[in-house]
Every structure is written in structure tokens, then in C-alpha cells.
Amino acid sequence: MSAIATAEAGSHPVAHALPPDEYFGSATPGKIGMWIFLLSDAFSFGGLLLAYGILRGGSEVWHHPGEPPLGIPFTAFLTFLLICSSVTMVLAVAAATEGNRKQTMLFLALTALGGAGFLTGQFHEYFGLIPHHGLVHEGLIFGHSAYASTFYVITSFHGAHVFTGTVYILVTLARTAAGKTNANDVEILGLFWHFVDLIWILVFTFVYLL
């Protein structure tokens, strides 16, 4: 086991440690793979946001009469929740790097809670947890306008990422509990989760605030 593998892995060894690369240093193939996946995923969001920008930039009327405005204060709260979950995720990665399994599990659980909270909030925003609330009841109907359709497509595609990320966290949490993860695994999970937060920062601005 090389020195670099020991430094990266904390208390657990990296299964397939490679010598440091001339260009990529000690970044593992898994980490580089996740970055490249995220890049392609970013382009999917880029395409959606671009289509949104073109439709909106070229439309004479964006908000048609009878369509509700988006609730900025509530979504701002969801944004803050996601930022907080990013912080708990970096703390989980830090704990994993230090080889502290209990703290890693605690912060992973808190991050998953943040993700579940966000999804609950998004469900409430769409359909309403209390009767007669929710955008679908207030007249924002998918397919009725470019405003409605771009809103649902972009935010639900992001919501699918939050859902995937939450499941990914829970799986990593279970594997950590079983002692089957190393710091690198948690770091790669962290990359995915921060990406979900990063995308939401952009979606919140372009779809809600602008």
C-alpha cells in the first residue's frame, strides 16, 4: 500500500490505489469520473436553462393572466436548507478524512434529512400539503404556457437529482455503518451533492428571481 493511498483513505485502505499522476495528482479515477459525469449533467441543465432563456427572451408575454407568481420566500427557505445540507456534507467529508466514522454517519444523516426536507418542500410547492395550496391548484398547469412548462421541467429535473442524491447518501450511510466505505467514497458522494446545491443556486436565480 503506497503512502498516497494511506493519506487519502483515512482509516480504511483504498482498494485500487494508483501512484500520483503527473497531471491529476492524487485525484482517484472515481473522483475524475464523477467530475466528468457532473460536467455532462451540467450541460443537461445548461440546455434546459438555455431553452428557458430563449423562450423567455423571445416571448412578448411571459406571465399569462391567471397564472400565479412563484413563491420566493418559501423557495428562499428551501435554498437555504440546501446550502445548509451542503455544509453538513463538507463536515461529513472532513470527518471521513479524519477517519471519524460516527461523525461521518451523523453528518450524512443530517444531509439526507436536508434532502428529504427539500423534496417535501417541493411537493408542497407543486401540490400543497394543505388543501387548496400548491401551484397546480393555483393555475400553473404543465403544458398551458412556456412559463408553466419550463418551470415544471427544470425544477422537477432538479428534484430528481435531489431524490437520487438522497438515496445515494442513504446507501453510503448504510455502507459506512457496515465499514465498507473510505474517505474517497464519501468525497465522491459529496461532489454529487454539492453539484445539486450548485445547480439549485442557478435555478433559483434564473427561474424564481429574474
Add this chain to the structure above:
Amino acid sequence: MAEHVDRRTYWIVFGTLAVLTVLEILVALPSMGVPRTPKVLALIAMALSKAGLVGLFFMHLKHEMRALKLTVALPFLFPALYAVVLIGEAGWRLIR
């Protein structure tokens, strides 16, 4: 054995993200009466700053080697170019 990770930067980034989010909402509120063009420019600048902070510090891109930084950053020039050209064109057709 395991090294100690300095968490101070994380909290500074968290604080900055929170402050920028509050500023964004203040700028975006209709009651603040910010004109359209400065509002759009300010919001885009703040959103890109926040995204950059998350990428550089939470995703540790700042501490990666140059090849990985460039692999991740350079491809974004193309969507940025498309955005400027295509959205600009759509808007131009509207006001022409």
C-alpha cells in the same frame, strides 16, 4: 493516520452564501424598485459567485491540480457563448 481538516473556510463560505442569498432576494423584490437591467446583471453576478464558491471550496476544486480544474471549467465557455448568442438573438427579434 488520519489528518485534521480545517473547517474554518467552510463556515466562511457558508456565511458568504447566506449573505449573498439575502442580498439576491432584496434585489429581486419588486418593492425595492431596482430597474430591470442592473437587477438582472446583479442577480446573475451573485448567482455565478455563489456557484463558484460552492465549486471552489465545497467541491475542493481550488485544491485540485490544474488539469482537473481546466477539464471542469473550460467546457463551460461553450454554453456561455450559446447563451449570449441565442438569448440575445431571441430578444433582438422581439424588439426589432
